[in-house]
Amino acid sequence: MFRRRLPQPSSSEVSSIEGDPTSPERIVDDPSAVEDERLVRAAQRGDLGAFNTLVVRHERVVFNVCLRLMRNVSAAEDATQDTFIRAWQAVGSFRGGLVRPWLLKIATNRCYDLLRASGRRPSGSLDAEAFEIEPIWSSQGMGDESPDSFALREELSVHLEHALASLPEDQRLVVMLSDIQGCDYDEIAQITGAALGTVKSRLSRARARLRQTLRDDATAGELFDRYRRLSDK
Amino acid sequence: MSNDFPNTPAEGGQLDGFSQHPDTETLSASLDGRLAAWERETVAMHVASCSDCRRELTELRATVLLLNDLPRYEPRRSFQVSPRQLRPAPGESWAWFTRLLPALPALRTATVAVAILLMVVSAGDVLVHRNGDESSDTTAPPGEVLNALGTETVQPASNQQADEPMMAEQDAPSTTSGSGAAAAGVQPDLDQAADQQEGGQQAPMAAAPASDNAVATVPASVERIEETRQQTEIPEATGQSGSSASSARNTGPPRTVAATPRQRPSTWRLTEVGLGLILLWLIVTVAGLQRLRRRT
Numbered sequence: 001m002f003r004r005r006l007p008q009p010s011s012s013e014v015s016s017i018e019g020d021p022t023s024p025e026r027i028v029d030d031p032s033a034v035e036d037e038r039l040v041r042a043a044q045r046g047d048l049g050a051f052n053t054l055v056v057r058h059e060r061v062v063f064n065v066c067l068r069l070m071r072n073v074s075a076a077e078d079a080t081q082d083t084f085i086r087a088w089q090a091v092g093s094f095r096g097g098l099v100r101p102w103l104l105k106i107a108t109n110r111c112y113d114l115l116r117a118s119g120r121r122p123s124g125s126l127d128a129e130a131f132e133i134e135p136i137w138s139s140q141g142m143g144d145e146s147p148d149s150f151a152l153r154e155e156l157s158v159h160l161e162h163a164l165a166s167l168p169e170d171q172r173l174v175v176m177l178s179d180i181q182g183c184d185y186d187e188i189a190q191i192t193g194a195a196l197g198t199v200k201s202r203l204s205r206a207r208a209r210l211r212q213t214l215r216d217d218a219t220a221g222e223l224f225d226r227y228r229r230l231s232d233k
Numbered sequence: 234m235s236n237d238f239p240n241t242p243a244e245g246g247q248l249d250g251f252s253q254h255p256d257t258e259t260l261s262a263s264l265d266g267r268l269a270a271w272e273r274e275t276v277a278m279h280v281a282s283c284s285d286c287r288r289e290l291t292e293l294r295a296t297v298l299l300l301n302d303l304p305r306y307e308p309r310r311s312f313q314v315s316p317r318q319l320r321p322a323p324g325e326s327w328a329w330f331t332r333l334l335p336a337l338p339a340l341r342t343a344t345v346a347v348a349i350l351l352m353v354v355s356a357g358d359v360l361v362h363r364n365g366d367e368s369s370d371t372t373a374p375p376g377e378v379l380n381a382l383g384t385e386t387v388q389p390a391s392n393q394q395a396d397e398p399m400m401a402e403q404d405a406p407s408t409t410s411g412s413g414a415a416a417a418g419v420q421p422d423l424d425q426a427a428d429q430q431e432g433g434q435q436a437p438m439a440a441a442p443a444s445d446n447a448v449a450t451v452p453a454s455v456e457r458i459e460e461t462r463q464q465t466e467i468p469e470a471t472g473q474s475g476s477s478a479s480s481a482r483n484t485g486p487p488r489t490v491a492a493t494p495r496q497r498p499s500t501w502r503l504t505e506v507g508l509g510l511i512l513l514w515l516i517v518t519v520a521g522l523q524r525l526r527r528r529t
Contacts, residue, residue, distance in 0.1 A: 052313040063308040073309070080312050088314050089331040093526065153302055160299050178265075179300035185267065204261035211296045228295040 032057075036099040043091045051091065055084050058100060061181055062107045068164075068176055069111040079114055083107040101183070101190040108173065108191060152227055159220035163213035170194075171206035178203055255279060260290050264297055330521065337522045344515040351508040358501040 036057070042050030062083055067076035083106045094102060164172060170192070177183040177191060188199045214224045255263075255276050262268055263276050280287045333340070 048314065048316065055313050056311070059308060059312045060305070063312070064305055067306055077308065077310070077312075080308070081318075084312050084314050085318055088319065090334065090525075093334050153299070156299055157303055160296075160303065175300065179297050180303050182301075185265070200262055200267065201258055203265075204258040207261050207293055207296050208257045210300070211292050214296070215292075224292075224295065227299065228291055231295050231298050232291055 033098055037096070040091065040094055040099060043088070044094070048088070051088055054099065058103050059084070061100065062103055065104055065107055065176065065181060066111055068180070069108065069173075070114065075114065079107065079111050082110050082114075086110065098187065098190075101187040104177070104181075104183070104187075105191045105193075149230055152223060152230070156214075156220065156223050156227055159214060159217060159223070160210065163210045166213065167206055167209060171202050171209070174199055174202040175206035175210070179207075253279075254283065254286055257289070257293070260286070260293055263290070264294055331525065333518065333522055334526060337519065337526065340515060340519050340522065344512065344519055347508060347512045347515060351505065351512055354501065354504050354508060358505060361501065 036054065039050045039054045039057075043054065059080065063076060063080045066079040066083070067073065070076045070079055083103060086106050087103055090106070164175070167175065173192060174188055174194075177188045178185075183191070185196055185199050185203075188194075188203075189196050192199065194202070211224075214220045259268070259272070259276060263273060268276065280290055
């Protein structure tokens with residue numbers, strides 16, 4: 001019924017808990033990372049076409065991170081475009097490794113710069129600034145979810161977005177990167193510049209706080225209980 | 234965290250005897266598969282027998298699943314970079330700055346080198362200045378002479394400050410006045426000796442205006458005075474060693490200003506200012522580049 005994307009640990013993954021996120025072994029294991037690396041090398045030689053291929057591969061995730069930080073479509077578009085222009089300008093100093101955390105680091109820094117410049121708090125209330133574009137639900141069109149559970153999830157997501165907006169900035173960024181964008185701990189550590197242990201503790205505190213916020217609200221608590229029972233089956 | 238577990242297999246702990254509740258961080262890490270095998274087993278065994286921890290774990294899992302399934306948003310347009318976007322906008326000339334990024338290590342080294350060079354030049358300036366002061370204490374108030382040159386003022390020694398203006402007033406010819414008089418009328422004895430050597434050339438110089446002509450004529454006149462002084466062997470100067478400032482101050486003889494100390498400081502000072510400006514630019518550039526590199 002529910003599409004589970006909780007990571008399944010492998011023995012190699014567990015053994016590399018404290019490993020280097022940009023280690024060559026990791027890149028060699030991942031064909032997508034190998035292709036990214038090839039495109040980056042071409043971009044470093046001045047191939048704008050190769051860089052734009054890289055843009056196409058990563059623009060969705062960069063845009064979504066910017067959108068959740070900026071809470072405004074136009075501002076997120078500007079931040080995303082700035083991210084790729086800055087990435088092109090700095091591609092010469094890219095020292096290898098995974099491209100996605102490198103791009104997301106530029107993106108988050110750019111978003112915080114823009115928010116600071118505009119004097120706005122990141123991720124303000126969703127009431128005031130609803131997204132102007134249609135969301136794409138992960139289970140839409142897959143035919144593996146009942147209408148009831150989809151409605152339940154959609155309703156709960158509104159409460160969850162509110163709960164997310166109330167999180168401290170550092171916890172919100174970590175939980176967004178981990179549980180919404182699917183980054184692993186090492187990537188998050190690289191993006192945020194925090195230690196791996198800090199990432200783990202921020203993530204657990206963020207999840208516990210989100211759970212508590214949902215439970216504290218009467219309506220959301222009831223919906224959450226129903227969802228928990230469904231997801232447990 | 235894994236460290237929160239008191240009895241690990243390595244310590245000979247019994248997994249089935251584990252009774253401490255794992256904290257939220259451990260439960261959260263277990264959802265992400267970030268526990269070692271023995272930790273995972275320990276948590277699983279504890280959760281199987283503890284309803285509170287089981288509930289907490291299922292709620293955390295439900296929260297993560299909900300977050301996983303939050304909607305994504307498709308961008309309305311592509312963000313591919315065009316050459317037009319890479320050109321700096323009018324008034325925005327920061328693009329060049331990023332090109333300096335690869336040169337950051339070299340700029341750091343240059344900053345240190347320039348700082349050291351500036352220190353060396355400053356030290357040299359101080360030394361030359363001091364030597365210049367010592368060797369120049371032989372004739373008239375240097376402050377007046379330098380004022381006439383339109384450059385810096387050298388303060389006379391404290392015990393001479395009161396005496397020298399008086400001497401200048403008493404001894405100066407009546408034709409000399411203002412700053413132009415400083416060069417010509419500083420030492421009547423020497424003037425007279427110079428007059429004997431060079432006839433009436435002294436008068437036009439004394440009457441020359443203080444501004445531009447003074448700059449050109451005073452160093453030459455001082456050199457002539459020095460030559461005259463050596464030739465005529467003025468009695469007041471004979472009892473003293475040539476460059477001894479302390480003895481000169483103690484006995485209070487008339488002083489002269491050598492030409493070199495008045496000319497060199499400007500070169501030193503210009504070098505120091507130039508190096509200082511270069512150092513400032515380097516510091517600002519390196520700081521900016523470091524900030525840029527952190528962000529990218």
